[in-house]
Amino acid sequence: MLQEYRQRREQLMAKIGNGTAIFRSAPTAVMHNDVEYVYRQDSDFFYLTGFNETQAVAVLAPHHAEHRFVLFVQPKDLEKEVWSGYRCGVDAAKAIYGADEAYSIADLEEKLPQYLEKADRIYYHFGRDRSFNDTIIQHYQSLLRTYPKRGTGPVAIEDTGLVMGSMRMVKSQAELELMRKAVEIAVEAHEHAFKITAPGRYEYEIQAEIEHIFRLRGGMGPAYPSIVAAGKNACVLHYIENNCQMQENDLLLIDAGCSYNYYNSDITRTFPVNGKFTPEQKTLYELVLEAQKQAIAQVQPGNNFKDPHDKAVRILTEGLVELGLLKGEIDKLIEEEKYKAFYMHRTSHWLGLDVHDSGIYQLGENPQILQPGQVLTIEPGLYIVPETKPAEDQPEIDPRWLGIGIRIEDDVLVTTDGHEVLTAGVPKEIEKMER
Template sequence: MIPQTEYTERREQLMAKIGNGTAIFRSAPVAVMHNDVEYVYRQDSDFFYLTGFNEPEAVAVLAPHHEEHRYILFVQPKEWDKEVWTGYRTGVDAAKEKYGADEAYPIAELGEKLPKYLEKADRIYYHLGRDRQFNDCIITHWQQLMATYPKRGTGPIAIESTHPILHAMRLVKSPTELEMMRKAVEISVEAHNHARKFTQPGRYEYEVQAELEHIFRLRGALGPAYPSIVASGMNSCILHYIENNRQMQENDLLLIDAGCSYGYYNADITRTFPVGNHFTPEQKILYELVLKAQLEAIAQVQPGNPYSSFHDTAVRVLVEGLMDLGLLAGDIEEIIKEEKYKPLYMHRTGHWLGLDVHDAGVYKHGENWQTLQPGHVVTVEPGLYIGLDAKPAEGQPEIDQRWRGIGIRIEDDVLVTESGHEVLTAGVPKAIEDMER
């Protein structure tokens, strides 16, 4: 769904940045669910971003200094007796034809072939990840080349992570990537709107989850982008609640945090609404406060603003509102600086979104926050969570029982544009009148 020309452009852009280096990328391993049963395969996002290749046991090498082969793939060979059990493989020949590699080899030949793509590089670009065996493989090759460096005068003198370069590229979404994200959003919007209509007292959280995920698959998504959170009543105060097994009651709120993955690109939406027809007075007050914080935070998603601006705005609105309600007390600047609001709002207001739900890319450069620019996609998701056993920060008022058990989060996916922003997930209502029936 991403054209091969775009993968080629990405590789060329990365090779221009690494100069005389060689970059190495490892595919994701197969994950085991239990015994010999495997999870559905999900490729490593960096590997997929550069290759579009969606099979395990593969390595991609970018060697811009090599005279013949600048892009090399090591893949599983065609083997009928294995493919009949686990599915078709691309194979060595088709890896060149279909994925644009200058050269391709069986993965078993990696140890033999890799050194010729390293020996004239001035450094190895490789991120030491969770695969310790492969980490050791790269380090061993580097040590061997360093041992002969005095005699040859060439070879990689350092290993440098690919993340700073590649993840800066991934932060800015191309028009094609945005098409994929819009499709993920479109499906997720339909699922959320259906789930809100489906919800009623007496149904179970998992029934709502099933309705959401049915639409994800029915519309062509790969499935949930992350475990769907369907949290009613006091469960809405658990940030990553995924048990989804409670029966919903008349005066509950239902917090749904769910989105689908389409072609590996993700949506991430949260809405909170009454299980019955109306908010209780306390629920309505807190919901209006969170919604105000979100709307003012979204207004700060502008090109040229620091990434922190929308979080800082949301925090100030929430703190002011909580002080008006008597849930916080004292000097507002001190409360914010010392984070005395955190027992009620313990997470930041958003994150990057793309191939990963919490997408790649730095948030700060030293003490300076990343500057928002066109093509960035962020989530904006303030919330309030007043659990049954929530304890106020030192010196803050005790929490009256009437506020307890209320958890609210409102989350949208927002694209930074040339002139401001676009709320990609605007198709899911969030006004009070839309949340009630």
């Protein structure tokens, strides 16, 4: 992967020209009192370096005569490493991670200006580390004040998110291999969850079994808090309590993905706890499944990011009208977003190092064009929330539909001639979801 990281840095430096890009490692996060969460590196930082320690800064200065890639890291400290884990240290940062120069993080204030004073702008994303945000602003203002004496220096700050997003949207073969592994592990976990689900078991039991497989197979753990939602809990989009007992006629919605070497999968399946859909559950499930299939068919190079969503919305709206849950002319219902009473989220998001991955979805009025190497989710759903109040011009909801929540989600790769459903290993056809 070292060559891969090097290529990414070269690509970024080609894009920023005479600028200097600065990336800050992710801060540590406190779980409670003095206990920290397991550390997770900032995705952009990791994408460019592969470096997985906190209190680090990466600087890319393509205009510098000698040091185009510089790392500031924590120095070796045996006493602290005994308590908190091994550090790479300054010398190894050059040897292992290919930095042209490396310094102790304590030297940042002194050393950083030499990589900024000949840059025409600073590329930096203002993140949650307010103290470091202030450091960047102070250096920028200081260099602006002395600009008349040198005639060089940054005259603007640009967000790295824009340039990094365009790079990260298209996955390399190395990235796709990691994503396929994250998918493979999650597929096994979902298949196992399907086999062990039964009335009387608790949502957290299924969650525990899923996440056990994530770690057992070498994953870092869940890509996001696992959703295991039985019955009406499935109508809560980000339900994570996972503490209810499953009942005889419940559906179980599982939205769970694995993180593998920082890359993520994201899968949702919904199936009957007792092995048989009720007529209402089956009808809504078939509608969501058809919407998903037709949305996936829209994943083609040259189509735009919004096409799968538009297709899913149309199929769902037509079905809701046919079932008497909506009434009116289809185009008008879509224009007025009446479907949002039952389908309130988007159909897709980018997937990669982040579950909602880096990259824009729209350029002004124009949705992003799909191109080979992009990976996106396709996840339509229907949620008949028990407390739903119909609009004045819409019908009352027959109680037999209330409390049914369904979502079906797959991870889809845009290929040169169409698409590949990476998560096809998890069944979703009616005959496969019943037992």
